[in-house]
Amino acid sequence: MKLTVNDSIRTVETDPDTPLLYVLRDDLELHAAKYGCGLGQCGACTVIVDDKAVFSCVTPISLLEGRRITTLEGLGTVERPAPIQKAFIEEQAAQCGYCIAGMMMRAQALLLRDPNPTDSVIRAALEPHLCRCGTHMRIVKAIRRAAELLRTAPVSTKRAI
Amino acid sequence: MTKHKLMAFVTLCGALTAVTIALVYEPSIDPVDVSAVGFDAALVQKGADLATIGDCITCHTSPGGKSFAGGLPLKTPFGTIYSTNISPDPETGIGHWSEAAFRRAMRRGVAPDGKHLYPAFPYDHFTLVSDDDDKALYAYLMTRQPIHALSRTNELSFPFNVRFLLAGWKMLFLGSGPFKPDPAADPIWSRGAYLVLGIGHCGACHTPRNILGAEKAQPFSGGEAEGWQAFPINSASLSPVPWTEESLKVYLRRGWHELHGVAAGPMAPVAENLSVASEDDVRAIAVYVASGMGRPFDGIESGGRTGATRPSGNGSKPQSGGSQTVPGAPDGDIGARIYASTCATCHESGRAMPYGGIDLSLSTLLSAPSSRNFMRLLLDGLPATDGRKAPIMPEFSAILTDEQAIAIASYVRSHFGNKPPWQDVSVRLREARDDQAAAPLSSAADHRPAANK
Numbered sequence: 001m002k003l004t005v006n007d008s009i010r011t012v013e014t015d016p017d018t019p020l021l022y023v024l025r026d027d028l029e030l031h032a033a034k035y036g037c038g039l040g041q042c043g044a045c046t047v048i049v050d051d052k053a054v055f056s057c058v059t060p061i062s063l064l065e066g067r068r069i070t071t072l073e074g075l076g077t078v079e080r081p082a083p084i085q086k087a088f089i090e091e092q093a094a095q096c097g098y099c100i101a102g103m104m105m106r107a108q109a110l111l112l113r114d115p116n117p118t119d120s121v122i123r124a125a126l127e128p129h130l131c132r133c134g135t136h137m138r139i140v141k142a143i144r145r146a147a148e149l150l151r152t153a154p155v156s157t158k159r160a161i
Numbered sequence: 162m163t164k165h166k167l168m169a170f171v172t173l174c175g176a177l178t179a180v181t182i183a184l185v186y187e188p189s190i191d192p193v194d195v196s197a198v199g200f201d202a203a204l205v206q207k208g209a210d211l212a213t214i215g216d217c218i219t220c221h222t223s224p225g226g227k228s229f230a231g232g233l234p235l236k237t238p239f240g241t242i243y244s245t246n247i248s249p250d251p252e253t254g255i256g257h258w259s260e261a262a263f264r265r266a267m268r269r270g271v272a273p274d275g276k277h278l279y280p281a282f283p284y285d286h287f288t289l290v291s292d293d294d295d296k297a298l299y300a301y302l303m304t305r306q307p308i309h310a311l312s313r314t315n316e317l318s319f320p321f322n323v324r325f326l327l328a329g330w331k332m333l334f335l336g337s338g339p340f341k342p343d344p345a346a347d348p349i350w351s352r353g354a355y356l357v358l359g360i361g362h363c364g365a366c367h368t369p370r371n372i373l374g375a376e377k378a379q380p381f382s383g384g385e386a387e388g389w390q391a392f393p394i395n396s397a398s399l400s401p402v403p404w405t406e407e408s409l410k411v412y413l414r415r416g417w418h419e420l421h422g423v424a425a426g427p428m429a430p431v432a433e434n435l436s437v438a439s440e441d442d443v444r445a446i447a448v449y450v451a452s453g454m455g456r457p458f459d460g461i462e463s464g465g466r467t468g469a470t471r472p473s474g475n476g477s478k479p480q481s482g483g484s485q486t487v488p489g490a491p492d493g494d495i496g497a498r499i500y501a502s503t504c505a506t507c508h509e510s511g512r513a514m515p516y517g518g519i520d521l522s523l524s525t526l527l528s529a530p531s532s533r534n535f536m537r538l539l540l541d542g543l544p545a546t547d548g549r550k551a552p553i554m555p556e557f558s559a560i561l562t563d564e565q566a567i568a569i570a571s572y573v574r575s576h577f578g579n580k581p582p583w584q585d586v587s588v589r590l591r592e593a594r595d596d597q598a599a600a601p602l603s604s605a606a607d608h609r610p611a612a613n614k
Contacts, residue, residue: 016498016502017498017501017502019502038506039506039507040553040554040555041555049560050559052559053559054560055555058503058506058555059503059560060499060503062499062502063503063560063565127544127545128544128545128555
């Protein structure tokens with residue numbers, strides 16, 4: 001089966017009923033998305049499909065033929081972080097970091113829809129995500145900073161996902 | 162002769178006009194300075210309990226807005242009506258309303274200045290509320306935080322924007338309260354009837370409406386609310402397992418029941434309010450509603466479905482997902498495959514609610530004649546509730562294409578609902594998608610009722 005992941009077409013020899021999360025981590029060695037609850041209730045596995053955030057742990061790859069899948073690795077690299085990654089680093093929004101990749105993907109999807117979200121909109125959008133460390137205030141700040149960075153960034157660095 | 166006829170005609174016209182004016186006209190009631198009035202704490206508490214059952218805060222608060230400041234748009238077949246500010250702000254709320262003016266609004270749907278109110282404010286139910294309870298509700302509302310917020314202008318087309326015509330509507334459809342209990346009836350049942358028919362205004366959603374927006378004489382046989390079907394809550398109940406007083410009480414207070422499912426859509430805030438209402442009152446409501454559903458069954462009707470095969474209790478199964486798929490998905494049926502690989506993770510997990518999803522053969526959604534509620538639930542999921550233990554379901558709108566959503570609907574309808582295929586899946590899916598796209602991002606916490614105490 002062919003999947004479009006981070007703009008490249010990948011062939012996987014896995015049962016089509018397999019959740020995307022397992023395919024990303026085990027077959028494609030993309031480890032940003034995390035296994036948290038396996039039930040779509042904690043948000044750690046969140047990736048972007050087309051332009052919306054989805055839980056990869058409850059999404060079998062059979063549903064994804066022809067869809068564009070973006071993981072955190074697809075946004076930026078350590079050398080060239082995307083605005084959302086830069087903002088999370090600058091605000092030091094991670095403590096243990098397990099939930100953060102999912103949070104960033106949800107935030108990225110939010111900013112695609114609403115480039116200037118209010119705090120209440122950010123909180124509402126991030127509601128499906130759990131963080132046990134308690135960095136929530138920093139996460140909200142980081143998303144505000146990312147919105148600012150995206151607004152002022154040169155067009156070439158804005159990933160069109 | 163001709164002169165006499167003319168005289169008669171003029172007299173008749175004059176009389177008709179006088180009668181019309183007498184029927185339409187309502188005097189204004191003078192404003193009062195409520196700040197000078199003290200309210201007894203026990204009375205305020207009684208009003209708080211009634212307002213909770215009446216769900217006042219849900220319609221009179223906009224998403225993310227201040228409690229009771231109004232502004233929630235209510236879409237009706239006649240246009241959009243915005244709820245009003247019922248906080249005690251003197252300029253924009255009801256701060257200058259006297260108790261007599263408040264009682265007239267509740268009983269006859271008239272504002273203090275004599276203007277007729279739209280029955281989106283369900284005074285056809287509130288007319289049944291007793292004088293004493295109106296007094297308590299008044300005390301409660303007058304002691305809330307005053308919020309300065311102008312009400313938005315309704316968007317109604319002609320002739321629905323002409324308020325005096327509502328006098329005619331009232332002549333046709335407004336009975337006159339207050340509620341008169343049957344002295345021979347069980348007092349708990351009577352209390353339930355009073356709450357359900359009056360302040361609880363359950364029929365506002367659960368009773369079908371006629372072309373003029375009034376409830377038909379088929380109480381509780383199913384209506385609609387905000388794009389959702391409000392299921393029948395009488396003998397025509399669609400629930401695969403019959404409701405009992407006890408299951409209704411648990412459902413209304415907790416927002417879900419393992420044999421019936423979850424209060425979703427516009428029923429969610431109702432249950433959230435009832436979770437803090439007086440337990441005796443919720444029991445009375447359950448007793449009354451259950452009595453209208455016919456003989457309580459023992460939970461073994463409907464093909465022996467009881468849901469009792471599932472383990473229950475906290476920790477009886479691990480809470481994280483184990484094997485992500487259910488083996489043996491039938492080949493060929495796309496809906497069956499998607500169900501097995503996506504839905505069964507929770508719905509056949511063997512974990513009791515709220516940690517697992519409901520056994521879909523118990524779900525009322527799947528026996529309903531329309532796919533409306535199913536499509537909304539499938540797309541929106543069930544967001545986490547604030548501070549209460551309740552099932553969560555991820556939203557699937559982003560992941561499912563229209564074809565995939567329809568395939569799931571067809572499969573679960575026939576496999577678990579055991580019913581002929583829904584005829585309206587495409588149109589209901591479109592409606593649900595459009596409404597979801599139009600909905601502002603807001604938090605469940607934004608809809609949380611403010612502390613009543």
